[in-house]
Amino acid sequence: xxxxxxxxxxxxxxxxxxxxxxxxxxxxxxxxxxxxxxxxxxxxxxxxxxxxxxxxxxxxxxxxxxxxxxxxxxxxxxxxxxxxxxxxxxxxxxxxxxxxxxxxxxxxxxxxxxxxxxxxxxxxxxxxxxxxxxxxxxxxxxxxxxxxxxxxxxxxxxxxxxxxxxxxxxxxxxxxxxxxxxxxxxxxxxxxxxxxxxxxxxxxxxxxxxxxxxxxxxxxxxxxxxxxxxxxxxxxxxxxxxxxxxxxxxxxxxxxx
Amino acid sequence: xxxxxxxxxxxxxxxxxxxxxxxxxxxxxxxxxxxxxxxxxxxxxxxxxxxxxxxxxxxxxxxxxxxxxxxxxxxxxxxxxxxxxxxxxxxxxxxxxxxxxxxxxxxxxxxxxxxxxxxxxxxxxxxxxxxxxxxxxxxxxxxxxxxxxxxxxxxxxxxxxxxxxxxxxxxxxxxxxxxxxxxxxxxxxxxxxxxxxxxxxxxxxxxxxxxxxxxxxxxxxxxxxxxxxxxxxxxxxxxxxxxxxxxxxxxxxxxxxxxxxxxxxxxxxxxxxxxxxxxxxxxxxxxxxxxxxxxxxxxxxxxxxxxxxxxxxxxxxxxxxxxxxx
Ligand SMILES: Nc1ncnc2c1ncn2[C@@H]1O[C@H](COP(=O)(O)OP(=O)(O)O)[C@@H](O)[C@H]1O
Ligand SMILES: [Mg+2]
Numbered sequence: 001x002x003x004x005x006x007x008x009x010x011x012x013x014x015x016x017x018x019x020x021x022x023x024x025x026x027x028x029x030x031x032x033x034x035x036x037x038x039x040x041x042x043x044x045x046x047x048x049x050x051x052x053x054x055x056x057x058x059x060x061x062x063x064x065x066x067x068x069x070x071x072x073x074x075x076x077x078x079x080x081x082x083x084x085x086x087x088x089x090x091x092x093x094x095x096x097x098x099x100x101x102x103x104x105x106x107x108x109x110x111x112x113x114x115x116x117x118x119x120x121x122x123x124x125x126x127x128x129x130x131x132x133x134x135x136x137x138x139x140x141x142x143x144x145x146x147x148x149x150x151x152x153x154x155x156x157x158x159x160x161x162x163x164x165x166x167x168x169x170x171x172x173x174x175x176x177x178x179x180x181x182x183x184x185x186x187x188x189x190x191x192x193x194x195x196x197x198x199x200x201x202x203x204x205x206x207x208x209x210x211x212x213x214x215x216x217x218x219x220x221x222x223x224x225x226x227x228x229x230x231x232x233x234x235x236x237x238x239x240x241x242x243x244x245x246x247x248x249x250x251x252x253x254x255x256x257x
Numbered sequence: 258x259x260x261x262x263x264x265x266x267x268x269x270x271x272x273x274x275x276x277x278x279x280x281x282x283x284x285x286x287x288x289x290x291x292x293x294x295x296x297x298x299x300x301x302x303x304x305x306x307x308x309x310x311x312x313x314x315x316x317x318x319x320x321x322x323x324x325x326x327x328x329x330x331x332x333x334x335x336x337x338x339x340x341x342x343x344x345x346x347x348x349x350x351x352x353x354x355x356x357x358x359x360x361x362x363x364x365x366x367x368x369x370x371x372x373x374x375x376x377x378x379x380x381x382x383x384x385x386x387x388x389x390x391x392x393x394x395x396x397x398x399x400x401x402x403x404x405x406x407x408x409x410x411x412x413x414x415x416x417x418x419x420x421x422x423x424x425x426x427x428x429x430x431x432x433x434x435x436x437x438x439x440x441x442x443x444x445x446x447x448x449x450x451x452x453x454x455x456x457x458x459x460x461x462x463x464x465x466x467x468x469x470x471x472x473x474x475x476x477x478x479x480x481x482x483x484x485x486x487x488x489x490x491x492x493x494x495x496x497x498x499x500x501x502x503x504x505x506x507x508x509x510x511x512x513x514x515x516x517x518x519x520x521x522x523x524x525x526x527x528x529x530x531x532x533x534x535x536x537x538x539x540x541x542x543x544x545x546x547x548x549x550x551x552x553x554x555x556x557x558x559x560x561x562x563x564x565x566x567x568x569x570x571x572x573x574x575x576x577x578x579x580x581x582x583x
Contacts, residue, residue, distance in 0.1 A: 057464055083466035095461035097454050099521075107447075108454050112466035114447045121446035122439045126268045128447070133264050172465060 109171025314483020336488025361485025
């Protein structure tokens with residue numbers, strides 16, 4: 001195992017940089033995430049939070065830097081290979097399979113775990129299907145999605161769609177879950193529930209969560225540790241209290257208002 | 258209630274008694290039909306069975322996976338000529354048919370490669386180019402196309418004591434039935450789900466571990482296999498091949514069948530195939546108007562019934578289910 005530093009981190013990012021036609025979306029960001037840790041990345045709009053997720057999950061190719069997951073580099077891997085390594089994610093603006101049911105969306109989350117035999121596909125041999133249904137059913141229980149099992153995702157309310165996306169990522173049984181603004185756009189009540197649920201996810205599935213959040217109050221409640229970005233640079237890191245009261249963070253957020 | 262048992266129940270092809278009844282009735286009618294209908298009508302049904310196979314295949318690609326393709330005539334020709342040449346060389350019919358599907362499927366993989374980078378109209382143009390290239394190669398190669406006299410294809414299917422047209426019909430009916438079942442199974446499997454995932458949101462599909470390269474190429478291969486088999490069956494039924502049977506008009510016909518039947522619908526594909534074959538019968542006096550009729554129908558379908566015939570069918574069923582409560 002290729003370790004840089006003392007103890008082994010689940011995710012190690014070094015000097016991560018990416019630019020889009022002159023705009024540095026990320027400019028040399030370092031980050032470490034331990035197993036079963038909840039780390040929240042905060043920052044004003046356009047500070048590079050989503051770009052960081054996209055680099056980790058292989059949607060973007062960074063210009064510079066290192067991304068190590070369980071000690072192995074993720075650079076150059078396609079998103080599906082990265083998913084296979086054990087990284088599940090959600091998207092800021094939801095990317096669901098809108099014409100499929102909630103159940104089918106979650107079953108797609110099981111895709112990497114299916115034993116794929118084309119012969120079984122053509123012959124309706126359903127052993128695998130039943131095995132994975134049971135896992136999905138547990139997730140439906142956990143996220144309280146029973147009422148929407150057979151509903152087309154396009155017909156579900158926004159709050160439910162957000163849950164389905166988290167459920168789909170959980171179905172992958174990831175070791176690391178990336179959540180891009182899982183709380184934004186929800187009603188006050190749903191926000192409380194979602195914040196609680198994120199803590200539950202770690203407790204139940206024993207996985208690490210890297211969370212992007214714009215809302216400071218909620219973000220600080222669920223996080224073990226926090227990192228603040230501004231203009232693609234890390235401006236603060238520490239406990240939620242430390243980061244929230246950091247002068248640069250206050251300046252970045254005030255400047256935005 | 259036992260969960261496993263209830264899953265098994267849910268995963269069945271036909272879940273409702275009512276559906277089973279109507280499907281049974283339809284199949285019974287299709288089996289009895291050749292004994293009462295005219296020989297010409299039986300021939301038409303045979304043709305519909307053949308086209309239904311190819312339309313289902315193209316619906317897997319266009320309707321389920323969301324990859325626009327205009328190369329159908331090319332795959333059809335490859336299937337037809339592969340079958341024709343093998344049949345002439347004395348290869349048994351089912352083997353030649355399999356080879357027709359596999360040959361078209363292999364070309365499908367080649368044509369599928371641009372789909373890894375291109376989308377929508379750009380992909381449509383590349384596949385269109387493929388269809389034209391196949392036609393040009395056939396038109397310019399006497400060795401392949403059999404020259405000015407065309408290529409005659411020997412007829413298989415021995416005499417078995419029932420009228421030949423009836424035997425031919427039964428063979429195609431069973432084959433179409435097998436393809437229909439396989440297609441229903443496929444779209445309900447992990448593979449069908451991956452296809453629809455790519456259509457609905459390719460970035461999300463990749464993020465949950467669907468290998469886009471593999472599944473797009475698979476969709477091209479499978480759809481072309483179906484169309485290749487369609488070509489082989491067509492060659493056998495007509496008994497004669499010439500390049501002019503595989504012009505862009507043939508592509509349009511299959512494409513129209515997919516759209517009119519309804520994107521991402523297996524039963525729609527069969528209805529669409531019936532539609533494109535029966536319309537020319539109605540307009541048989543005015544052949545030059547058929548493309549116009551197709552064009553106008555597509556236009557109407559896209560405006561008023563984007564789900565095609567299968568969507569219309571669903572609405573009618575819903576209407577009757579709730580009758581008399583509207
Ligand atoms: N695909 C892209 N093309 C061009 N610019 C991009 C792209 N993705 C991100 N950016 C730019 O990078 C910066 C950071 O964006 P983003 O990572 O989405 O920020 P955040 O998620 O923190 O709001 C913004 O200036 C944005 O316009
Ligand atoms: Mg963002």
